[in-house]
Amino acid sequence: MSASPIDTAIGKTVRQARREAEYTQRELAERIGVDHSLISLMESGRRTIAAGTLFEIADACGWKPWVFVWVAAKYLKRPDRRDVDRSKMKP
Numbered sequence: 694m695s696a697s698p699i700d701t702a703i704g705k706t707v708r709q710a711r712r713e714a715e716y717t718q719r720e721l722a723e724r725i726g727v728d729h730s731l732i733s734l735m736e737s738g739r740r741t742i743a744a745g746t747l748f749e750i751a752d753a754c755g756w757k758p759w760v761f762v763w764v765a766a767k768y769l770k771r772p773d774r775r776d777v778d779r780s781k782m783k784p
Contacts, residue, residue, distance in 0.1 A: 696738030702768035703747070704738040706761050710754035711736075724753040 696704070711721050711732070718736070722729040725746070734740035742750075751758045 700741055701738035702765040703742055704736045705768045706765045707750055708736040710756050714754040725749040
Protein backbone atom coordinates (compact mmCIF):
# COMPACT_ATOMS: atom_id res chain seq x y z
CA MET A 694 0.00 0.00 0.00
CA SER A 695 1.44 3.36 -0.97
CA ALA A 696 1.44 6.43 1.25
CA SER A 697 -1.28 9.01 0.81
CA PRO A 698 -0.23 12.41 -0.55
CA ILE A 699 -1.09 14.02 2.78
CA ASP A 700 0.96 11.52 4.81
CA THR A 701 3.86 12.01 2.39
CA ALA A 702 3.64 15.82 2.69
CA ILE A 703 3.49 15.69 6.49
CA GLY A 704 6.41 13.24 6.50
CA LYS A 705 8.52 15.60 4.39
CA THR A 706 7.59 18.38 6.79
CA VAL A 707 8.71 16.33 9.79
CA ARG A 708 12.00 15.58 8.04
CA GLN A 709 12.56 19.26 7.24
CA ALA A 710 11.78 20.35 10.82
CA ARG A 711 14.06 17.66 12.25
CA ARG A 712 16.93 18.60 9.96
CA GLU A 713 16.54 22.31 10.67
CA ALA A 714 16.65 21.50 14.39
CA GLU A 715 19.79 19.44 13.65
CA TYR A 716 18.42 16.26 15.24
CA THR A 717 18.95 12.71 14.10
CA GLN A 718 15.87 10.52 13.92
CA ARG A 719 17.00 8.88 17.14
CA GLU A 720 17.43 12.22 18.94
CA LEU A 721 13.98 13.44 17.91
CA ALA A 722 12.45 10.13 18.94
CA GLU A 723 14.04 10.39 22.38
CA ARG A 724 12.76 13.96 22.79
CA ILE A 725 9.17 12.95 22.12
CA GLY A 726 9.30 9.50 23.73
CA VAL A 727 8.87 7.18 20.76
CA ASP A 728 11.02 4.56 19.04
CA HIS A 729 13.28 5.95 16.32
CA SER A 730 11.77 3.58 13.76
CA LEU A 731 8.48 5.47 14.13
CA ILE A 732 10.21 8.69 13.03
CA SER A 733 11.48 6.89 9.94
CA LEU A 734 8.00 5.58 9.13
CA MET A 735 6.46 9.03 9.59
CA GLU A 736 9.08 10.75 7.44
CA SER A 737 8.54 8.27 4.61
CA GLY A 738 4.77 8.78 4.76
CA ARG A 739 4.15 5.16 5.72
CA ARG A 740 2.66 6.12 9.08
CA THR A 741 -0.14 8.58 9.71
CA ILE A 742 0.78 11.06 12.43
CA ALA A 743 -1.68 11.74 15.24
CA ALA A 744 -2.34 15.40 16.01
CA GLY A 745 -0.81 15.09 19.47
CA THR A 746 2.38 13.61 18.05
CA LEU A 747 2.53 16.39 15.46
CA PHE A 748 2.33 18.98 18.26
CA GLU A 749 5.11 17.19 20.18
CA ILE A 750 7.35 17.10 17.10
CA ALA A 751 6.67 20.77 16.37
CA ASP A 752 7.52 21.72 19.95
CA ALA A 753 10.68 19.60 20.01
CA CYS A 754 11.88 21.19 16.74
CA GLY A 755 10.99 24.74 17.75
CA TRP A 756 8.20 25.09 15.19
CA LYS A 757 4.63 26.28 15.77
CA PRO A 758 2.06 23.60 14.82
CA TRP A 759 0.46 25.87 12.19
CA VAL A 760 3.85 26.06 10.46
CA PHE A 761 3.70 22.28 9.92
CA VAL A 762 0.35 22.68 8.15
CA TRP A 763 1.63 25.57 6.01
CA VAL A 764 4.79 23.72 4.97
CA ALA A 765 2.88 20.48 4.31
CA ALA A 766 0.47 22.41 2.04
CA LYS A 767 3.48 23.63 0.04
CA TYR A 768 4.68 20.02 -0.34
CA LEU A 769 1.19 18.99 -1.50
CA LYS A 770 1.30 21.63 -4.24
CA ARG A 771 4.76 20.53 -5.42
CA PRO A 772 5.61 17.00 -4.24
CA ASP A 773 9.00 17.09 -5.96
CA ARG A 774 10.18 19.97 -3.75
CA ARG A 775 13.13 19.25 -1.46
CA ASP A 776 12.67 21.86 1.28
CA VAL A 777 10.22 24.71 1.73
CA ASP A 778 11.68 28.17 2.19
CA ARG A 779 10.12 29.43 5.41
CA SER A 780 11.88 32.82 5.30
CA LYS A 781 8.93 34.45 3.50
CA MET A 782 6.28 33.12 5.91
CA LYS A 783 3.99 35.58 7.59
CA PRO A 784 2.44 34.63 10.94
